[in-house]
Amino acid sequence: MGKKVEFTADKNTGVAPFLASAVAGLSRAAADKLVKSGEVRVNGARVKSNVMLKVGDTVAAFVPDALTVSVAPRIVYEDGNVVVFDKPKRISYDKLPELYGAPLYAVHRLDTNTTGLIAFAKTDAARAELEDAFRCRRVHKVYEAVVYPAPPKAHDTLTAYLAMNNGVATVSDRPSDGRKTIVTEYSVERLVGGAALLRLTPHTGRTHQLRAHMYHIGCPIIGDPKYGGKKTDGAPDTQMLAAVELTFDGLKICKALDGKKLVTDNGFDLGFSEKLDGGADSCRGAVNTDKIGKK
Helix, strand or coil: CEEEEEECCHHHHHHHHHHHHHHHCCCHHHHHHHHHHCCEEEEECCCCCEEEEECCCCEEEECHHHHHHHHCEEEEEEECEEEEEEEEECCCCCHHHHHCCCCCCEECCCCCCCCEEEEECCHHHHHHHHHHHHCCCCEEEEEEEEECCCCCCCCCEEEEEEECCEEEEECCCCCCHHHHHHHHEEEEEECCCCCEEEEEECCCCCHHHHHHHHHHHCCCCCCCCCCCCCCCCCCCCCCEEEEEEEEEEECCCCHCCCCCCCCCCCCCCCCHHHHHCCCCCCCCCCCCCCHCCCC
16 A cells, blocks of 8 residues: 655645655656545545645645655754754645654644754653744744845845734734734845845744745745745746754753754755746846855
């Protein structure tokens, strides 16, 4: 039967094409066969191969054992107290302990369609210390994202006010009752067509902060199904946001991690950039490229 894997749909598409793109090594024909065999569930129910998924649908499948390794998360760091994964796209963070094969405690989270570094504790003591470290901002987090269009400055630190309503964040430039302050720092790492690869540092930790803040300033993250703005011809339809750095400070129980910086690659395929409106030089008038490092 193989091993069960579970994904969250990040776009409206057919179930078979979605599985073929989500599971490395699984062809479209094999995905069709898997659905027809009854080994695939969408929101808990068997489906036909022509069913259309909606953003947020849960897709569970029993994939052949030979392919299981391709959907397992890569371990970036591990000791007796902590394990840090490089979370792939379309896998909810709370499914990682199941893929790991042993009990783990989540100490922070990543959105389903955000890839990159996420830490889990192995013990109650490690869990308490790491939760406190994340809550007190003693873990420094850095993300990378591709936005379209490029922002007007090469570097900026933005302050705004966020409110959540039915799972959707709204951002305002003015404080008001019920809104929480958000502070997001960005720098342009590279221009990619009319888009820009950004390095993002959240100085506050609010739900959907980076995604909603970029949307608010008119530079939504490409592929974001909730805050992605208008679909752009030639751009990928998977969310281009990755947690690429975690730096830990002030740890005692997890002392092996204290002062350590963990890094991963964003994994973005930037080959789409020349297809965007305006070509490779379209945003050079809006961004001070003298300050932009090439990557």
